[in-house]
Amino acid sequence: MNIHRSLTAATLICVALAAAQAHAAEIALFDRLSGTWDVTYDIYDKDGTVRPYHGQVIYSRILNGGALQEIWTSDIHNKVPQPYGTTLGFYDSKRERWTAMYVFPAKDYKIIVSGGEVDGRIVLTGRDEDGTIQRWSIDNIQTDSFLYHFESSHDDGKTWQVVGLNHMHRHGV
Numbered sequence: 001m002n003i004h005r006s007l008t009a010a011t012l013i014c015v016a017l018a019a020a021q022a023h024a025a026e027i028a029l030f031d032r033l034s035g036t037w038d039v040t041y042d043i044y045d046k047d048g049t050v051r052p053y054h055g056q057v058i059y060s061r062i063l064n065g066g067a068l069q070e071i072w073t074s075d076i077h078n079k080v081p082q083p084y085g086t087t088l089g090f091y092d093s094k095r096e097r098w099t100a101m102y103v104f105p106a107k108d109y110k111i112i113v114s115g116g117e118v119d120g121r122i123v124l125t126g127r128d129e130d131g132t133i134q135r136w137s138i139d140n141i142q143t144d145s146f147l148y149h150f151e152s153s154h155d156d157g158k159t160w161q162v163v164g165l166n167h168m169h170r171h172g173v
Contacts, residue, residue, distance in 0.1 A: 029098065029117060030068050030089065032141060033059045036171035041074065043164050055081040056171065066090060100124060133157055144170040 041053040055074035062069045067090040073081035089100035092114070099114040113126035113136055122138040133153040140147045148166035153159060 029091075029122060030059070031061075032143075033138075033146070034061065034068075035059060037168045038171050039072075039074075039169075040167040041164060042167070044162050057166075057168070062088075098122075098124060128152075134163075135160065144173045 043051045070087040072085045085104040087102045113124035115124040124136045135151045150164040151160040
């Protein structure tokens, strides 16, 4: 009987350790983005015209490491990049996914997206206030660069339109 209890206890410990490692991996998903990044924004108008802008994004852990904040700047209105939006994200262990809320006060825009790693990319989706599906995906993540895609779908994900593509390069590298 004691051998069965020992085996059961060992199994439970192994399962708990595996779950803790998986949880730690999910929390660390965005850690490689920590720091300051120079951004070249390609913003796509509905007619396909691309408007380039420049700015920076600062990714930092806040709230004792329990959340990630992104502060976005752009030179859209003048030559010196100014802050315009922020994202707060955290790993939701109950739903086993990342959840993020983006706020752009000047445009009275806000959205909540969620998701995680999909085929080596980070993919977050959600619906904006009009019901349009928004998809944010990060790929080609290197130590000094990555791409951040913003897309929308008006047909429940059957087709996607590129809204923006951010070319990210680690500041000072």
